[in-house]
Amino acid sequence: METLTPALACRHFRVQMSTSGPTEFIDITDRLQQLVADASLGIGIVNVQTLHTTTAIVVNEHEPLLLTDFRAMLEAAVPDDARYRHDDAALRTVNLTADERRNGHAHCRALMLPTATALNISGGRLILGRWQRIFFVELDGPRDREISILLFGEAWR
């Protein structure tokens, strides 16, 4: 008779996506639940990290009008049409690219939101409350984007 013993499991994934608007909330909950299920992790952590400086990873309710409220709040807190020195071609000398975007507002909004969010796994599933959904947040789209996902925990094998 063999006895199952817990073993360390550690997996890294990259996921690509394309956004379609300037500010967009993309629900990635189902994709993350599938990765957790495939990894056969009983208990552990998943760390979801965006790889861009004008995006974020947040958790909130997936209700379309609420997402509109979020967009309005970000616009009110950090207006699109304010003056950002990052966008001043007469001043900028650092990190300039051929296709430079006017996106100071998007960086400032990203500073207010998490670059990465760690969520708990138990019973082989992401632990989420009734209304909790995980969103990739685009703040300077449309763009092609990529996130990094690290699963870490105890697997039975």
Next chain:
Amino acid sequence: METLTPALACRHFRVQMSTSGPTEFIDITDRLQQLVADASLGIGIVNVQTLHTTTAIVVNEHEPLLLTDFRAMLEAAVPDDARYRHDDAALRTVNLTADERRNGHAHCRALMLPTATALNISGGRLILGRWQRIFFVELDGPRDREISILLFGEAWR
């Protein structure tokens, strides 16, 4: 003579609490330190995650007047009495419940604060600076609430 060797330890807990006001900061530091001590973890991470979309987990100083300043800041940044489409019964069709609350402001405030915070463990204790305390933040109370706590690290056994 036996030699102690490090082994993976991974534990998950749920903690319930009841809040008593609309916006409230509940200090959960001592409860978390006790969980870390009981787990006999020498070194590792604890990830503290709220299970609600109108709450947060933050770290700051536990000084009563400062908590009043935090409430004032949240109210100034995201006013309670502004118009939120999430609260507009004439528009809403998604995620409606029998006891629907007017809480668009609470969701927007939650978006500005962390859903989860990961803290380090070393020497068998949470690593915290002199003034650091961990708070569960209620933004739409009073309510019965629940958090998820994942401890992960190296135990000696």
Next chain:
Amino acid sequence: METLTPALACRHFRVQMSTSGPTEFIDITDRLQQLVADASLGIGIVNVQTLHTTTAIVVNEHEPLLLTDFRAMLEAAVPDDARYRHDDAALRTVNLTADERRNGHAHCRALMLPTATALNISGGRLILGRWQRIFFVELDGPRDREISILLFGEAWR
């Protein structure tokens, strides 16, 4: 012939630094990459946690004008010269020290930013997007400061 097997690796470090201005972004990316390389971690997580309540750990682009925009945004959202009850000597009775600072604004700004950020490791390196840099954020300097860094993952040995 020996076969390399993955093993749990868990290391904790503290790093000291001195800040030179009231609000300052200190790029700690290279120091973190070096710690990851020295730990011979193939895959895992690094959790970077500040030990102070008027500081933060963020990820964004290292472009000097953008850092100026960030300072302006923090000042606009939470003005330095507004009234904070935490700074009212006539009211305060808790956590008073001999060298009490007027820093209610710095605590409020810290509440809006992460105390800790977890980042993924794969291929023996921190996973970072093209423009992503990790900053320690001083909000009430100049001061001597300390951060806690926890590396956790799979090492080959």
